[in-house]
Amino acid sequence: MMRTASTAALAVALTAFAFSGPASAQTAAPGATPPAAAAPAPAPKADTVLETVNGQPVRGSDLALAEEDIGAGLPQVQGAARQEYILSFLTDMTLLAQQAQAQKLDQTPEFTAKMNYLRTKALMETLMAEEAKKAVTEDAKRKTYDEFVKQTKPEEEVHARHILVDSEAKAKEIAAKAKAGGDFAALAKENSKDSAADGGDLGYFTKDQMVPEFAEAAFKLNKGQVSDPVKTQFGWHVIKVEDKRQKPVPTFEQVSDQIDQYLIRKAQSDLVTKLRADGKVEKTSAAPAATPAPAAPAPKN
Numbered sequence: 001m002m003r004t005a006s007t008a009a010l011a012v013a014l015t016a017f018a019f020s021g022p023a024s025a026q027t028a029a030p031g032a033t034p035p036a037a038a039a040p041a042p043a044p045k046a047d048t049v050l051e052t053v054n055g056q057p058v059r060g061s062d063l064a065l066a067e068e069d070i071g072a073g074l075p076q077v078q079g080a081a082r083q084e085y086i087l088s089f090l091t092d093m094t095l096l097a098q099q100a101q102a103q104k105l106d107q108t109p110e111f112t113a114k115m116n117y118l119r120t121k122a123l124m125e126t127l128m129a130e131e132a133k134k135a136v137t138e139d140a141k142r143k144t145y146d147e148f149v150k151q152t153k154p155e156e157e158v159h160a161r162h163i164l165v166d167s168e169a170k171a172k173e174i175a176a177k178a179k180a181g182g183d184f185a186a187l188a189k190e191n192s193k194d195s196a197a198d199g200g201d202l203g204y205f206t207k208d209q210m211v212p213e214f215a216e217a218a219f220k221l222n223k224g225q226v227s228d229p230v231k232t233q234f235g236w237h238v239i240k241v242e243d244k245r246q247k248p249v250p251t252f253e254q255v256s257d258q259i260d261q262y263l264i265r266k267a268q269s270d271l272v273t274k275l276r277a278d279g280k281v282e283k284t285s286a287a288p289a290a291t292p293a294p295a296a297p298a299p300k301n
């Protein structure tokens with residue numbers, strides 16, 4: 001509850017990936033049984049005719065495109081049931097398209113404008129997909145990771161427990177017990193408003209991941225020491241430092257997926273920037289004008 005939000009470029013994002021601990025982990029409820037995953041149905045070949053609708057074939061490639069298009073909005077069904085759902089969608093779509101064509105709606109200006117737009121969009125998406133394929137190579141990934149490692153500065157981490165209560169008097173009482181040799185984890189389970197089930201364990205964290213008052217107190221302590229009461233916006237804390245270390249750099253395997261996404265976004269962004277610089281874009285008088293900034297309020301007399 002005390003960790004502060006952070007924003008960052010690749011280096012920080014990759015470093016953050018390495019952090020894990022009781023304070024950030026999300027676990028299933030005790031005794032909960034995870035749902036069994038449905039066995040994935042084999043995808044039909046692209047040229048396989050799955051059905052005909054008034055003589056018009058619907059192929060495996062149509063099914064794949066439809067899943068890509070509407071997949072995010074589908075019910076949580078998998079396997080053959082998911083494919084059957086998409087095929088049903090394709091059936092209805094084909095029947096409706098045939099009816100629209102029978103009414104010559106494909107010859108209207110509105111249809112032509114929409115087709116031009118969808119063609120442009122499809123070409124853009126296809127080009128972006130090709131750029132993504134080219135961007136993610138083993139050499140590029142290794143180079144990006146090595147550069148990240150070189151730029152990563154050593155950073156200290158603290159592994160701490162804390163007990164959060166409402167009053168300074170209660171915090172002083174708990175601190176005295178802990179400093180006298182009391183079991184800190186047990187005291188946390190009995191008294192803390194935060195992380196009590198974990199014995200107050202916050203795992204490892206860097207200084208900027210906690211609110212300033214808490215971080216200052218925690219990083220001044222030596223391993224095994226217990227703090228005096230610390231006041232933050234959340235209440236009164238008693239802190240015990242379990243360990244200190246240099247934050248480990250995540251392995252290549254741990255951040256492989258993040259590097260993929262970084263390389264894809266960078267390649268696509270670079271392409272758009274280049275095309276904008278090289279292209280000739282001339283707005284006409286019919287183009288929407290930029291919205292003017294709102295006027296400053298008049299001073300009060």
